[in-house]
Amino acid sequence: MRILHTADLHLGQVIYQSYVRQDEHEAFFRQLRKWCEEYRPDVLVVSGDVFDMAQPGADVKKYFNQKMAELIATCKGMKIVVTAGNHDSASRLEADSVVWNMAGLTMVGHAPTTDVDELPDGWQERFIVEVERKGYVVAMPFMSNNRRDAIQSVLDKVVERNEEGLPVVMMGHVAVSGGDFSGHGEIGMIKTQGLDEMGSGYDYLALGHIHRPQTLGHDIADEKGDGESQYQGPVARYSGSALHVSCDEKYPHTVSLVDIERHGGEVKVKRLRIEELRHFYELPPTGEAAIKDRKELEETVNRFCETHERGYIRLRIDHGAPLGENYVNWIYDTLKERTADEVRYNPQVIWENEPQETAEKERPRLELAEIQGMISPWGFIEKTIDDYEEFTLEELKADFQEIAEAIRKVGEKEPEEDKRAGKSE
Ligand SMILES: [Mn+2]
Incomplete structure (x- = not known):
């Protein structure tokens, strides 16, 4: 077969x-x-x-x-x-x-x-x-x-x-x-x-x-x-x-x-x-220096529009870069005008060179490979709980158990699948 x-x-x-x-x-x-x-x-x-x-x-x-x-x-x-x-x-x-x-x-x-x-x-x-x-x-x-x-x-x-x-x-x-x-x-x-x-x-x-x-x-x-x-x-x-x-x-x-x-x-x-119609691009590509100011941002976007028919672009911008007002609107307007939205903007900017203190405080200190190896959410929670002073592990566990129990009860009443949240891919 x-x-x-x-x-x-x-x-x-x-x-x-x-x-x-x-x-x-x-x-x-x-x-x-x-x-x-x-x-x-x-x-x-x-x-x-x-x-x-x-x-x-x-x-x-x-x-x-x-x-x-x-x-x-x-x-x-x-x-x-x-x-x-x-x-x-x-x-x-x-x-x-x-x-x-x-x-x-x-x-x-x-x-x-x-x-x-x-x-x-x-x-x-x-x-x-x-x-x-x-x-x-x-x-x-x-x-x-x-x-x-x-x-x-x-x-x-x-x-x-x-x-x-x-x-x-x-x-x-x-x-x-x-x-x-x-x-x-x-x-x-x-x-x-x-x-x-x-x-x-x-x-x-x-x-x-x-x-x-x-x-x-x-x-x-x-x-x-x-x-x-x-x-x-x-x-x-x-x-x-x-x-x-x-x-x-x-x-x-x-x-x-x-x-x-x-x-x-x-x-x-x-x-x-599968050859995808629109590739995803990081601009400038990883390895190159991140965007430092508004002028560089405009040059980067304009150059992409000149050299590519279509795609999704995501910008890598230096944390302290002066971007001026409405830079996001400028990007949307430019892409629409120059490419009729064939080139599309991903607003999730990659901010680079964040000052050490903020970067460390806001991010869980975990390697991607480590996260990928985890088979239950608890591994992740245990590693990151210290970053959230307002939570204690024991309380969280009790809350989760309560939720799991509630979900189990709903599951027994199936078929009622239309009530599922179903958000993760
Ligand atoms: Mn799925």
Whole structure:
């Protein structure tokens, strides 16, 4: 079975308050369609966060419909499986699923409930997509808590049916412990779970949620864009997001083409690099001196407009630089006038050479690598609590326990997924 694995499309995303990214998504879909034509996958899987918000506007929904219809028309016979992520509304995603089914597109929004014993016979079928004579896709959407029993029950059902030993692919939208979460703003707040919570019996776990492409348990240094790897299954992999969802996602983004011969066999992954329409630039580039005054700022922005058609720019400015009044407005006006907003401004300035005292006081003294290695928010909190005199660790722990308990109670009352905050990527 051959699958094309992508995730975290975040359709409808508006970045830096005002920039609509549809043309960037268009560039992504053009490449995805080309790959579908070229590689003829049996299935295209989209592992959650199809939309950036639970209630996308009519224009965004229409755009999604158009893109799916184009893919279906381009690749006759290819199945498409789309699952809900934490940004999606499970009910809204499933609302049109009956019609999509007729076109060979399966949509799964709602996760199985925790208490599997109370479910009617055959409930597992809703999560199983059989690809005739090729294999199986188990479509698991985002879940607000661990549901190993439910997942395993579906996988067991597949094993029962899979007498020919065909490949089994499972989808998931979850942060698995040990992953590299760089680029995710709220690192301390990402809730992780162990890989064993996803059960056993699949050959390839097609993950979404974390935007950096990576195969769990394998060196992230291999992820340089295009390339190929061969693994002994089972393998769990994040395809990565379709676009750079934030300027911190500096790594190359990819779509994964996965070939699996048989259940229990080897898994071949080909990484297809997505050429993004708008790159993210730091000006001046890291290594060069930061902007020292207003004149330099204007020169830097003007020069970029002369040499680049489009992109996102983020400025590196010296802490004490005299910038004069309204420099931010000057930037917005200039970009609009000179590039019609093809060049876009990221207002999160990187301030450099801050005086030692302020810099040390305001920032937690942590290396990025150290934060990436943390699997629970407590590691982060314990390291930084001394910077916040008003909090004590014990009080915080008690408060968190109370919140966790409240969340657990809400989780038991599912399906009520529309109430989820779902803010971290
Ligand atoms: Mn997500």
